[in-house]
Amino acid sequence: MKVGLIEAPSSPMIPIIVAIALVVGSMLWRRTKTSKTNKTNPPLQKLKCRRIQGIPFQTTKESLIDELRKWLPAHQSHYHLTLARSSSSAFTATVNSFEIPDPESFLYTVDETFIGITPLFDSDEASIDIIAVPGLGNHSIGSFKAKDKDHVWIRDFLPKDIPSARILVYGYDTSIKNANAKHSIPDLAKSFLMELQTSQRPIIFVAHSLGGLLVKEALYLALRGRAQPHNNDFFRSSYALIFFGVPNLGLKNESLREIVNGQLNQQLIHDLHLDNESEPTPFLRELGQKFMQCCQEQAFQIISFYEQRMTKMVRVMENGQISKDGLFCYMVTRDSACRIDLGDNFHKEEPLDRDHSDLVKFSSQSDESYVKVLFRLKDLVENTPSAVENRFASTKNIGITYHGNMQWKIPRATNNLFTGRTELISRIQKALHCGPAASDEQKRFVITGLGGQGKSEICLQVASQMREEFWGVFWVNVSKASTAESDFITIAKLLGRSVESVSDALYVLASIKQPWLLILDNADDPNFDYQIYFPSGTHGAILMTSRVSECKEYSPEQFEALEGLGNEDSKELLLKAAHIPKESWRSYNDQAEIVVQLLGSHTLALTQAGAYIAKGRCQLHQYPQVYQRQRKRLMQFRPKQAQSRYHDVYATFEASAEVLEQSKSEAAKDALDLLAILSMLDSAVLPLKIFQSAWDGGRKVLRTSRKETNEIDAISRNHVLRLPGFLGAEGDEWDPFRLIEASSQLISLSLVMRHGVDGLVELSMHPLAHAWAKDRQDPEQQGVTWIAAGCVLTLSGPNPIMWQTQERRLLPHIQSYLDIKIGRVFLFGHESIVIPILLRCGWILLNMRQDTRLSHLLEDMFSKLSKHPEEPSKEFLPLYDLQAGSLLNIGKNKIAVALLQKIVKIQEITLAEDHPDRLASQHALARACQANGQVKEAVVLLQQVVKIRETTLAEDHPDRLNSQYELSIAYRANRQVKEAVILLQQVVKIRETTLAEDNPDRLNSQHELAIAYRANGQVKEAVVLLEQVVKIREAIQAEDHPHRLASQQALARAYRVNGQVKEAVALLQQVVKIRETTLAEDNPDRLNSQDALAMAYQANGQIKEAVALLEQVVKIRETIQAEDHPSRLTSQQVLARAYKANGQVKEAVALLEQVVRIMRSKFPKGHPSRVISEDWLSDLSQQT
Template sequence: MPLLNKACTARNVHWMVPRSVNSLFIGRSELVQRIQNALRNNDLGKSSQKRLVITGIGGIGKSEVCLQVADLMREDFWGVFWVDVGNPSTAKNGFLAVAKALGFSAKGVEESLQLLSNTKDRWLLVLDNADDPEFDYAAYIPSGNQGAVIITSRVRECSQHSTLPTEALEGLDEEHSTQLLLKAAHIPKESWQSCKEQARAIVGLLGSHTLALIQAGAYIAENYCQLSEYAEEYKQLRKRLLRHYPKQQQSRYQHVYATFEASITVLNEAKDEVGRDALDLLAVFSMLHSDMLPLHLFRDAWKGARHVLEGDHDDDKMDGTYALEQWHVSQLPEFIDSQANEWDDYRLNKACALLTSLSLVTRHRSNNLDGLSMHPLAHAWAKDRLEDKQQQAAWMCAGCLLAMSWNQPEMWQMFRKHRELDLKLHLQSLLSPSVETMLPYDTRDMIIPILLKSGWALYTWREDNSLESLLQGIYNALQIVPHNPSKEHIEIWNLAGLNLTDMGYIREAVELLKYVVQMRKTSLSKTSPLQLDSQCALAVAYTANRQTEEAIGLLEHVVKVRETTLAETHHDRLASQHNLALAYNDSGQTKEAIELLEHVVKIRETTVAETHPEWLASQHVLAMAYLDSSQTKEAIELLEHVVKIRETTLAETHPDRLTSQHVLAIAYLESSQTKEAIVLLEHVVKVRETTLAETHPDRLTSQHVLAIAYLESSQTKEAIELLEHVVKVRETTLAETHPDRLASQYTLALAYWDNSQTKEAVRLLEHVVKIRQITLPATHPDRQASEGCLAFMQSELELYTS
């Protein structure tokens, strides 16, 4: 990584701060000056990086202090960078943005950190919202002694990262708290003196908490009460709060909660239905994540509700037992009028406006996005204020909202569209209770459909581990096991089979999906979309298990039916053609695979966006077919395009992104670009070793191919080390005749030979040849290759011994 600068003269070149100083900022002048002095002081010398941790409860003003310091010290630094580390996703995006600003295209956090570590100019990095007590935020601190870092956190233990004295923020002093309240309440400065006593009374009640004071000021500014009335209203609400929520009595957050609760009176007393709608929206939000919730989710839920009420289930992915019903529609918020023929967002917008005016939510409108977010404290309060029964009702409402939003003919596209908005956080929050906790919220027949719709979202997003955990919870709650399935839970087994395939448990997936197909055969027609879906799923598992003959038989039937019943551009028809082409390619029918894939790619090119996952998937498989037909140049061109897009649209750990990088590396090997192949493969292996089980086929395959690349570059020792591991694992997980097991043994034999371990090489290769002579025809390339190598080794040994 080159140094970005050779001299330390530049100032104020980079300014990456999310917002300007809050106009309400007041007080803390001594603190701000102390921080400035500490950052300017050179007593630490060059032996230690200047790091300051600011701790305190949420809403106390940690971020605002950082904004003030950054603004005042802007000219002291070559660059000021701000990264929200509230969750891994925002942290990564923030660091990638830093790298981009510096003129580099980093692939991850580590590379971005190296850029800062290597620059000689002075920089300031603010790590905001380091609030996860289970996460080590050292991962986000640039190495070395360059620059300065400020970390804001609610977690006291984060102070261990500080090389400067930690600053623990408490409430403002009375004078500044009073001024903050009066400013937030929009009371003219000339009236402050006459209002001081009333304001001080409120300050005392609220414990000088910054966010609470701003909230109280907003309440007064919106004319919901006078400054003189607030203290009395608060006292009444505080008694109600303590009466209903005794667990909060000793919490340092109780004053904030009480301040939020003051706004509930406004909602309860609002005219028309807007107050009730706002409360419903608040309750729904409390079951989801505090991050931005896209408002079009409510429109999508309305569409899904219409789909249910119209009784059109032809495209549903679940049998009737666990399909969404009118009951689920009835759980939606009242501001979603499922009976209306057109979507009307008037009541939703009124509710949003009311909550926004009370500073309970923040509305975001930018880049064609429209959504709401909540401060984490306000979000916690919104949930905690609900009684147990109310929380259960809110959960069912939120669950039905998400489930309905995906209950449409194009639900898979809906899943994909929402991915960029990161609905995963909201779904994870919804599913945070255990299944055994969620099931008693209502009858199982009502709750299971919500969980299964959520499971389908996790499946489509490739959140494989989360889906496995959800399914395990369902098994435990219903006292069922996948190795003893029953027709009653066929929808569960169908989803479980798909998950097993993605998790790499291929044999188990085949058995479970065979059961699903068999059971559906007795109750569904041959052309039923559900039956065709399950046959497709089984065929994909067959392909992964190298049972290509069975896969092709199933898929040719599915394709034939869909070509006569679905439009040429229908995603199900194209998906089955895509899977058939993949099976053709795996069985050596490369010509047929290319012909079919070129058709699919051509259709998708005219119907979906360049970044659409299904179009990229078809281009990816077409590139694989090109590779197998020795069209390496065309394969590389396609794969580089796919990889480029996936690296900008998918997370670093996403299976599709890693798979395309893996295949591109294979193409590089085919074109003798060994160095490029190794770089890619080492990255893929590194990621997969941290995200996949040791026995996962994808992890083993990438390790195997990396070993081949090492052999090509004469790194024989590294190749043998990898291959011995792969062979060892595959010998315990795959049958003796499995092609993957034999392939790794064959490659290891070649590595042994290159390393002059001739005895081990011949012994292993003799085993491979013996098995392949039993399982493969004499004309099969793999059999011929292993027989040829063995003959060569034996002749070389004879020459040597003679």
């Protein structure tokens, strides 16, 4: 054994050595030459620590002090003397003294340099060695001495707190200024390794700054030289490392580079610094890779302490001396200090509230930082496992006995960013545990899921955490047959067998008696039988990863279909990857939440987003905007650290597409076509029923006349021919086989997910996979796909039941499909193809009440086609019909009336009076008139339309029923309530016998009948019917759907009239809240809801709330509506009533006088509305 590492007394337990390599980066310490002084001279300002070597083993501490007194000043009474064995026949001592004994007369060797190993404390019971190693420009003792004190914690505190430890310090020359030797880190590591050659004892290293690099290099040298027994013993003995500010990625101190420029140690300093782009130097990158090889070969427990205070940089003063009074900086950043790239089970991070120099300078045993360090040391010492003992024992008992992990073939270390998945990893460990009672069967677990979700990383975690349970852990990449074969042959060689085939290698593995774990990674080919890679027999454990969902069949009871990380874990991963300090996470929570939702909790995407932010490319809150602008570039961003197998997000998905592209089958081609169609829609759940509806629509088009038409909304044979091939559009019968096969291919590769309720098959995609599927197509391909997807939507439109019942599912798809510049889509095909698609999509938006989206679409279309939106032309009437419907829905009733009057006028010239299009326009005009307060005109128009349709259409024809429905609404508005009830009862009766209960037309009719009931005094009937309608609409429509809100509002009004005031208030508050967030403040629906809520407030005694809300409504109506508009007059009357209830009688009278004046000019004497207003004004006037 080398000096300093003598054998401890024999013990039934193997002694433990804790080698703490503490290398301090402090630049303050300067070695100064001390003059010899006489004993009578005045004492020096500071004591210095000296080393005394060559002390005979029989020397006592007392005899040594007696000898020292002959040479040290008489006034010195305290020595801080230590005495510890340095070999089997000699001691080494340290002493604090003002002077150094005369080397010519003193019996022993004395020095101040402390080069090599120096023991500081020892006892017969000691089973632990602690070795401290100072570093760059530091004295090996002074490095650990607190400022302005004589205490050296590794000498004075640690022996008391860990009495089972033998304390040693290791010193070496790392002078900064005027260095007279050319050292490199590998050179220093070789010397260090020579000093630390040991027998089979566990070792714990602790290193600060340069020392950590020295230890890492020494471990690699030992690994590389394992053929020599002493290197093998050293490597196997190494168990844990405690690092203090180790510059794994480099340090920052530019003045240091200036100081050493031209000196022999110039390269050493340059190797430690970050390069010009704040990246690690080539040396540090290489050292990191070397250390990862060590970690892959053997597990280490590592604790990284990092500085939280900035350090003053050193500089050279005019007198040539080094002074530490430069600018402040973080000498070693947290990222640099903690970049080990191991999982949480093997690597812990701890902050210390100190600068870089003071990380290992502790003033007392109660020092907070010392307490932290001591806790970690004790934890390691007290809980040191038997792993090292097993490592050595296993080499002696290689037969059946298992003594820890001996074979470790893993491609890379665990990722230090790994987050979450705790429950899953625990479940996998339980499934793979090879206990004695479970040795009768081979253990298996399969993980399937989308690329980039972390399947391989989970395997790395499982392998690392279960390492000591398995004699051998082996990893095989089965993505290709060639790589699988190579990996299996390598495994056989590791086991001492030379083979040439996979089957022979599997036989070798199956023959091993010790427990083993085999990881089969990347089993991603859906057409390959991976059973051939499973060793025979019941022994061992197998963990497989695959994108192919069917691979779960290899372990039907133990598998996991991996999805995104949980929300909190996703945010943690993002913030860790972005290098945002943990103490600041709470303040970034909302920003992180947005990014997590944007990226769909995709593990690799979150990691790369964090890396992008950490690089300073943008701030966290800016990432969503940058993503929207530069999605493709961001998803192809490749960080230099913590890379995945595929390097970037899109590459993980493209690997799956390559499987399909390499296949020549029809199903694979159809799968790619289906993938392209889905990319033009939304990533949300899509009912596959839409494809059958498109096929039905295509058949209807093909069966009609082949005569060409000039109508701009005509759906033609050309649209049918642009449907995707897997629909078989020209077949005589619907055959879903190719669609099912295509979707199955995508599902098997985890590119899409399958859902289904009540036999209805649905597909969805991860948002990032969906984005990739679109971005992978070039502009020309995107154009072809957009037309094909549009033809699916357009041709499925004639199936109103499918669109009505699946409205909530289909809405995001129509929105995403139209999320494109209209000018661009006209480049995709001829106007005869594009315009009908856009118009059909527009009508879908109209029916779904996507008012704002439709308004924007029409605005873009008018602009592109150079048409005036208020001046219709004959050839573009379908576009203007749609515009009129849009204007009505957004409350621009006056403009809608004017436009429809022009449309009707054109059609009266060109079409017969019973032509469906002419009747439809008159019907729409009547609706607009009614909405605009022109109720009488609406009644006259609708009576005319109904009369014609009743003579030309069957009684259950939808157009006839729609006209009767609209006429009944006009009757009610015109106070012809009984006529409205009779007509609506007739409509409802027919629709209840011909339509499903959730059909929108049936629900609309019931809704209006209930309102008519209420107006007719049949309040209970109204409540019952509306509760039924609301219940159905809440089940099938989104909470902000206008029809659902309208029915809830109608029910609330009925509740109020029925005396259920509190229920009315609660329901109306909900309706108003939604409409205030989705509609403009002057939207008629929003104003009507606020009117209704104010009336409910008044009925509930909340008069002040009613007045405030009504004043707001009336103010808006007086701005946007004519003074004789019915809705404006109604709101004014309701406000007048609220004024009266609030005691504001004068205000009430003034407002009613204005209303009565308008009523008298609008209605003849005796009209009910006029009479009611006049009577109420008369009564109110008498009260003033």
